[in-house]
Amino acid sequence: MSDYIVEMKHITKRFPGIVANDDVSLGIKKGEIFALLGENGAGKSTLMSILSGMYEPDEGEIYIRGEKVQISSPNHAAKLNIGMVHQHFKLVSDYTITENITLGIEPIKKFAGLFPYVDIRNANRKIEELSKNFGLEVDPTKKIADLTVSMQQRVEILKVLYREAEILIFDEPTAVLTPQEIDFLLGIIEGLRNGGKTIILITHKLEEIKKVADRCAVLNKGKLIDVLDVKKTPVNLMAQLMVGREVNFESEKVPAQFKEEVLKVEHLTVKNEDGFEVVKDVSFTIHSGEIFAIAGVADNGQVEIADTIAGLTKVSGGKILLEGKDITNESIRNRTETGISYIPEDRQSFGLVLDFDLSTNLALKQYYREPFSSKGILNKEEFEQFGSNMIDKYDIRSGQGIKTQVRSMSGGNQQKAIIAREIELQSPLMIFVQPTRGVDIGAIENIHRMMIQERDKGKAVLLISLELDEIMNVADTIGVIYNGQLQKIASSESLTTNEVGEYMMGAKHE
Ligand SMILES: Nc1ncnc2c1ncn2[C@@H]1O[C@H](COP(=O)(O)OP(=O)(O)O)[C@@H](O)[C@H]1O
Ligand SMILES: [Mg+2]
Incomplete structure (x- = not known):
């Protein structure tokens, strides 16, 4: 058997107009915290969605504990003891913590050996035990709607532990947390590692990697750039590899x-x-x-x-x-x-029209005047020419150029688009x-x-x-x-x- 609990070999995944993962190969050792570093859109979530059974790769092979597998669904991943804590939580807000954690795998008992019923007591007990073991204190009877974001994240973590995950993937878990909550979570992650779990931590924050990770893979535009020993690598080198130039x-x-x-x-x-x-x-x-x-x-x-x-x-x-x-x-x-040019805090609700394409969004504040419109008629060519110029000038990256639906773009590139548009207002x-x-x-x-x-x-x-x-x-x-x-x-x-x-x-x- 190889040294690796997870091996991904020559993984390629394409979406319309973009290669999200381009011939990526890496191995993850049992019991390490392995970080996945890269800018927005580098392909981190896609690669881990493949490992957790959400997507199938177009090319490449996966080996778990030395055995070749085709991970066909998240359930299949769970059977292989792989669990992912997603960036956007997938909890049912009207349900209690226990109901959410056991969703889909309710512990069934048979009353008098005949009538099936859900054994909530047993589930609650198991959840309490997991909470204690890993420092994830929760009250299993509370509803999700009444929990803070960081508590909801705890529930997500308990959910994968409940399914007996040995390989835990965290997708940008600290993006939604305050500094104190971040410290707490990083402590939990170290505790899980010390308890024998294998952790994959997706992030674009270097200081978090420095704090907890053992090794770190750097992705840039879908390609694997390098795998680094975190202790031996200075932060500015990691940053440089991540963005592809000096920072x-x-x-x-x-x-x-x-x-x-x-x-x-x-x-x-x-x-x-x-x-x-x-x-x-x-x-x-x-x-x-x-x-x-x-x-x-x-x-x-x-x-x-x-x-x-x-x-x-x-x-x-x-x-x-x-x-x-x-x-x-x-x-x-x-x-x-x-x-006045205005770059708002909430770019998704106020800055952009997510269902419009990029060229329309770039001209959004000028469409009604020359040269985009004349006598109430829109000039499509002007729109498109303007859009293409902006993409070059501001290095806005998108799958399908000016035709890209803004919703599908990464946050960083959405932000560049707003700034480009607002600067051009002069x-x-x-x-x-x-x-x-x-x-x-x-x-x-x-x-x-x-x-x-x-x-x-x-x-x-x-x-x-x-x-x-x-x-x-x-x-x-x-x-x-x-x-x-x-x-x-x-x-x-x-x-x-x-x-x-x-x-x-x-x-x-x-
Ligand atoms: N379901 C999808 N459909 C089309 N394009 C996608 C989809 N998911 C991701 N992408 C694109 O693939 C690229 C990599 O995305 P992602 O893996 O989410 O990056 P990261 O997690 O590193 O920010 C991006 O350009 C993104 O727009
Ligand atoms: Mg991501």
Whole structure:
């Protein structure tokens, strides 16, 4: 028998217009934490969906414990003791934890040896035992609807353990968790490994791999680049292999040259649906050539400020001036025309029309004017030409070029498409709300570079971010918000990360 509990040999999987896995071969040893690293769209989920029986490969072979297998379904994978904790949980919200965990394999007993019934007591006992053994405390009688995301994830993990998984695949398990929950989960994963399980951990976060993984395979555009010994490999080499070039963790910036005032917010107050003031008397100014960032813990009013400037939320007090013109009560379209580009936090509901193709999405804010339309008639050629140019200029990767349905694109590429579209509007003010959330480091570096480029072209840039590192890295001026109020406005050079943190927690104010 070979050293490997799992061997994948020459696996190729194609989707229309794209080779998701291109002749990938790797072996995973029993009892190791094996990480799968790669940018969005590199083919990580596809490769593991093949191992867990969701897809069949077009080419290649799989060996489990030395034996060749054709994994035909997730049930078949479960029989081979392979279980996957998916990126998007597959739980029934009206069911209890036990019902979810035992779904499809209810433990049947026969009453008086005749009438079949579900033996919930036995199931609950087994779940409690697993919970204890692996530190995954849950109350089996609770309904999924009443659980937090991290609790739901625990249920997913228990579900695969209940099915006696020995090989556990985690698909980007930390994407939905807070920093504290991430630490906890990584601890659980190490515990599972120490208990003899084999773990495959999909992620694009290098620090997580450094923390727990033994070995790490790097995928790039469907191809296996290398398999690394994590302890012996420096982080920047991993990053370089992942994105296919050198990565700068710090953005390069020439000193800012502030010019005329572009945005002036005066005594802005915003109320939420319940009439509660979420933004209180906020004033600041952004100049041409300046990146102004609002730092703060989530839900302290920063997103409402951005939404109000863009016209998505109504002002209840104060004024917004754009290049000297009062736009406080202007329509959204007028604001786009007069000069605001907006990259929203929720790109899937507000930024893009997921069922439209890429070229339509790229021209979405300009379709009604020349050269895309003339006298109410759309010019299809213009649309397509524009789309192709944007794909080249902004390196947007998609399966079928301008015809790609945006829904099928990776998050990072969707984000690039929005940014491309908004930059092309050539607006004097650009608003970025959480522009790098859920995006891998290669794309993050790109987005930071684009923001700085826009600044250097003389745009005024407003950045709203929960990532303090990002703010310290790109902002010229920082406004720190707490409880709807700006606590401090100062140049980024004059502030330390710790100080900003104190203002963010309301522990310090002017
Ligand atoms: N069901 C599918 N249909 C069409 N294309 C797909 C499908 N699943 C994935 N892809 C494409 O295959 C490529 C690899 O995707 P995926 O395996 O999800 O990458 P990763 O998990 O590394 O982000 C991407 O370009 C993606 O758009
Ligand atoms: Mg994936």
